[in-house]
Amino acid sequence: MTNTEKSPVLPLPAPLARPLAAAGAVVTIASAFMSWTWTSDFPGDLTVYGYPAGLQVITLVVAAVALVFLLAGYGVRGLARINPSGSDNTAALFALGTFVVVWFTVIAIAVDLGGLVNVDPGGFVAAVGALLLAVGALALPLDRRPAEPALRGTAALGRALRFLRLAKPAARPAAPSGAVADRLAITVGTALGLVVFTYGIGIDNDDSETFIGYAIAVGFAAWALVHAGLLDRYARISARHRGFAATLAFAAAAVFPFTQSDDHNANVGVNILIFATVALGLNIVVGLTGLLDLGYVAFLGVGAYAAALVSGSEYSPISGAQFPFWAAALTGMAASLAFGVLIGAPTLRLRGDYLAIVTLGFGEIFRIAVNSLDGDSGPNITRGPNGITQIPDLNIFGFNLGEPHQIAGFTLGRFANYMFLMLIVTAIVVLVYTRAADSRIGRSWIAIREDETAATAMGINGFRVKLIAFALGASLAGLAGAVMAHVNYSVNPQPYQFAGAAPPNSAFLLAAVVLGGMGTVSGPLLGASILYLVPEKLQFLQNYELLAFGIALVLLMRFRPEGIIADRRRKLEFHETDQLDVPAQKTLTDEPAATRAGA
Template sequence: MADTTPLIPLPRSAARLLIAAGAVATIASTFMSWTWTPDFPGDLTVYGYPAGLQVIALVAGLLTLLFSLTLWNVRGLRRLNPTGATTPYLFIALSGFAVCWYTALAIAVDLGGLVNLDPGGYVAVVASALPVLGALALPRPGNGARHYFTKPEQPAPARPLTGWTPYAIIIAGIALGLLAFTYGIGISPDESETFIGFSLLVLFAAWALVHAGQLDRFSALCAQHKGFATTAAFVAAAIFPFTQSDDHNANLGVNILIFGTVALGLNIVVGLTGLLDLGYVAFLGVGAYAAALVSGSEYSRFAGTQFPFWAAALVGMAASLVFGVLIGAPTLRLRGDYLAIVTIGFGEIFRIAVNNMDGTSGPDITNGPDGIPAIPDLKILGFDFGDQHAVAGATLGRFANYFFLMLLITALVVLVFTRAANSRIGRAWIAIREDETAAVAMGINGFRVKLVAFALGASLAGLAGTVSAHVTYNVVPTPYQFAGSTPPNSAFLLAAVVLGGMGTVSGPLIGAALLYLLPEKLTFLQQYELLAFGLALVILMRFRPEGLIANRRRQLEFHETGQLDVPDSPELPDSTVGVTKAGA
């Protein structure tokens, strides 16, 4: 029998009082001065006006207070924690504790000692510790610390929502995600301390929502209203450029979409078909170079030739498709590590080949290391993507224009991915991934099915490459390698798929956003980012091997029967889940 004795022996009334009082005191501390000098990022010297990390601590305090009210049986708020577990209270309390204590340590390190803390800083440190003590005074989830990381049993399904309620909840959830994303992307790279504090808040708050069962319920609600949820997500993405005054943030957004779209193409190969492709970024390069050659650059081998965008996009896709077939046809009879080695070789061959096609070491096609610069901006139906445009009272710059174009392409790729995954050949891909020998014995042509996946994934990467060539103005060989200091490269693309969740639609997009934003905002990690991401993947594989956004089948594979109640999801047919559960 599990021992639920609290780690701190206090009455329940005292525990909930500690949580609520600590949350209120944390909120109050954010209206005080935390340091005497404005040299620390965010200027935390002003009384009555939270800024920088104080705003993040304020949000953490409000969330802690909101969760603490469920312990007081406040009417209507018990739905915040439908599982009734005690772990959500601990994780939401840790969000404020982590932000406040991190800020105090950062002030001491950056400014030279704790003497630089003002009274508000000390109040925040003490106040944020009280909810943690209160949460530890609640009954434990079980024996050992590992139970704090184990997802509790899910509550009984909530009663069906009627009318506009489910749509309102979906809109509110997506709007909250947009708010968090715009705030995070708007933090300057010079304020890495603020971004770290923001990341701590998001991490612990998301952890609390997972243990409270809220994310599962929201996922199930989105699955029930898939069309509306998908449309709302793309509308929220379209609103993003209007929330930014700096076009650089729109540049980050368009690169995230390019990175995420390529990761979705790789998800077909890795997530659905189970083929380990470690040279996939080469297909992005093939599409970019093919489009650059016919897009009107004066440095192109075919200078003077300028195809319209739709034709250049088809050229990039066709070139990547051809290379996908040429590489896949002789190699896809290999499996596992042998296929991975061959794909690494293809990626390196592509990079070395375009590096040598300079007219000296090889034919004059790609200008070698100099690449193809001066690629002109797109013009579609008289709309110049290089000019600023006033829309709805907002001025949209060059990168915002390309963001909208890439958003349409991402929507197209998502449509192709979902339709292909739910089609007959998509079922064949999944069968090949699960057991190729059994699939072939059931009459599936394994080689043909894998070649189609390889070719489709390559063509989608080539489509993204055509936009990438115009966004960056030039195409050079450097980025198209297995691993490097900046994404996209094959290692980061594979990490985005694994981190986000193999076989899902939203997983690679979220994984790409995280892997692109973190090096951009945490500049001090750029020399160690491969080490940092390696450690992150190890931790992820330990606690959530199915990825941040889980495919239902993979959840059932990674968790023992009876330990996981998986919500409905469009990623896997219900009939197949029933068979999988029966065989688990």
Template sequence: MTVTIRTARTLTAVGAALTLVSPFLAWTWTARYPGNLTLNGYPGGSQLVTLVTGLLAVAFTTRHLAPGGAVRALRAASLAALTSTWITVGAIAVTLGGVVNIEPGGWLAAAGTALLAAGAHTLPDDTVDSPPPGRKLPRAVEIAVITAVFLAAMYILAYGITTESAEEFLAFLPAAGLGVKALSASGLAARLSRITARNRTATAIAAFAAALAFPFTQTGDQYTAIADNILVFAAVALGLNIVVGLVGLLDLGYVAFLGTGAYTAALVSGSTFSTLDIGPWPFWATALLGMAVSLVAGVLIGAPTLRLHGDYLAIVTLGFGEIFRITVNNLDGTSGPSLTNGPNGINSVPNVEILGFDLGEPHTVLGVEFGRFANYYLLLLAVIALIVFVYARAGDSRIGRAWIALREDEKAATAMGIEGFRYKLLAFGLGASLAGLAGTVMAHLQTNAVPDNYKFADTAPPNSAFLLAAVVLGGMGTISGPLVGAALLYLIPAKFEFFNQYQMMLFGLALIIMMRFRPEGLVPDRKHQLEFHDEEVARAEARRAAAEATA
């Protein structure tokens, strides 16, 4: 056994050394492969991913940084390095026409990560079922840790957004996922969760500050436009999370409320294509009107349908979403009254103007020129902050506790005096109004409101299917879950456009894999996590009891 452990440690050490050296050597001879992997002594492109995941693996070779168990964390980090490196090396061979295009640095990276992963998976497991919580740090230190973590997370997300090719993004995605798994297995994620729970205000400020830093790192609008669309998607997903995550209602037509807000804003925007001789209204008035109209729509559709349950409610909401799209498609003056211009929609929606600042014009902030999409990024951050505030306050209130009680057991909640229909209608209306707010910004951002933007399912978000998937994939009942889910579900189709005819198939396959191995979502609610993994928890309790009995 001693020889096996010594051999495993040797393999791990040699693999880690080769992994860290290889990014400083050329992986191919031509700059035709994205990221320019031809330089010696200067990592670039996907080599940076291999270097970072290699450093993460080296960090977990010691128990000091892994209170929950170093070996499982090391295994996950080694797999992150392995998958990223082998995807890149394989893509070099496929893209450039053969393995002859792989330079020695590429072969060294492939061999090093393979040895690292082999050694890590040979080591005996040292997982601790109940790692020590760790001593409480001074408040200033905890705030510094929170800030550093959010800045690092924003840098990683920005790297994913700004990858210039599908090959680079394909190497980045599994590395990021397995890297997060390594942090979770090490116990560091749990400790960070306890630190953020003790400093909620500082956590919110740090998250907002990290997001605010993104446009300052960009020199153009190409990637800021992607970030804008992610924020719109995330804002709507957060609103849907009130209905699905807190109350447990399956809404398959939620995108209609986004469309309601968008059409309302377009009609009063002063656009030359608007059929109403109204406007332009100030943005604050447009936002309030969009929220109010969406709220009325939510109440009108919710009042007769929320007495239904389960599949029946889902079918009715699906029908409502399709009715909305067909209705705005027919309000063209021929099939119905002239209101929405039918399939042509309302175009040339002017840019938002706030306090004399036209968001369509470039402005200089702290010496950095902000273009149109950077301006809208700041507006959308404010919208996200407002929605997060409303979600957090509602979820922690008496109303939020009633919603959760209805979600867990409606009959028991009703027996305890909670009026289910009234509370569900309140959630439906609140979620609809938040979607309407996001819709008002979306109409100005995209400069139009057309029926094709509000389908149940399409190859690109936002649509009802992707919105629901973002909530489930990210984690129902949490704030950060839908944000993470929305970012992933927008980026993956955007980066993998070459899979156009297979997008929905790959999307479905990814969801199946996700639901099989992590049904509680990427950022799960603690209660949901325990429900889905109760057998694992029971086994951990049994191991702990056996260890105590033996001692």
């Protein structure tokens, strides 16, 4: 462990810091109720007095949380519980988050509308308040790494992070908590997660500025909660009550459609679920078994096309066949399974990168083949680029998923219905993943990933075990594809490519797994949500989107190579100094410490 010291970033008189920050927070909160700009042209309509909107709400929330953590530093009774580490880093990071959000907003108003003249007094009040908040908070005694005498060969970004030199405070021993308190904590955490997620998904697609502000706020909040020690504690608690936490997470996802008045957001929800489920299937292949599959989206496509062919659509060459859902899903799975075995059998005998190249080829062949099977250049099976359209809605036990239904006074539209169906599919995939991973077969997958020679010397039939992983991953993607065909009314070759600007495609799926955290369950789910929402909400990126993702991934690999959610193993793999069972070593370089600050 690197040693830390308590010191302020900015040298101000110590007694002044906290009142200054608190005053800044109050001013910022008050400013959220004022008008920030005169015109409603700026996304979110920040013109109304007494009624915060868009970025103002985000500012309000973050500043209020910063204020609460500042007050916790005064030793207010009951507030110590929310900041287990007892460090002022939490307040400082929330303060910084507020500052960045507010100044981003003001600058965005000035740039979007053409000049500072468009900023109303409320905007200036907010800017000053946030500045005071940030300055005051940075003058608090923070947990920091000691200054280093020389900065050798550091990039500008590293230098900026080193300026703050914030270090994660050492965790204090947690008081034992009862099962009821634990479950309550999980419930609160899940509910908060649902609120935050729902807010993000509810931001209008044209309000890119609001979404950026939201992303900044969430990023800083996550960083702050890590420093508060809350995330660690939450992870420990939910690991203790895994079944409860998982059930609650699914309950929260099921509640989501009820919170939406508009079916559009349920559509986003169901697409995120499809994407996340496929990413989880890929995680079996990539994360557990260590096989690089660059054409995984083709298995989703195989499942979708197979289900579309038997859906009863009049454009399907076998339009007479209309399978019930369970049969269509099994057809999709079986088709993907068959292709998985077909691709896997010849290549999985080899080691290394051959599989990556073959799967890359298979992905492209699939897309080109379905494009060509249009009756002109081949038999008419897929109707080429037109795809199979007008796929009838599913009808499960007399419940037509295509029609809106009234449940307890809430109107649930078509996409909400499909979201419930997809939730069941996701739950099945999560169950398959966790059960398979924690078993004899899962251990042999990990053993193959770790050292194939040693694994075979332990009696593991490498080819067979790898083929099972590959086929299982393929059939789970096929299952998701079968639902996807019905959700989207149609299937066409366009989404099933290696890389594109929007999910799902193979590169995005792989990125979701790596970004979220290989070998975990929640990692790919979270990674997929982020990778789906960001392109959806930041439409202005368009052609630069892939570039932005590339940069984001490079930064991620530099600062948190194990992904957002770290597998227990990977965490130990990449951050050697975090281990408890090796003696603390003074590192020669500052790498691990910088990594922690970046996390």
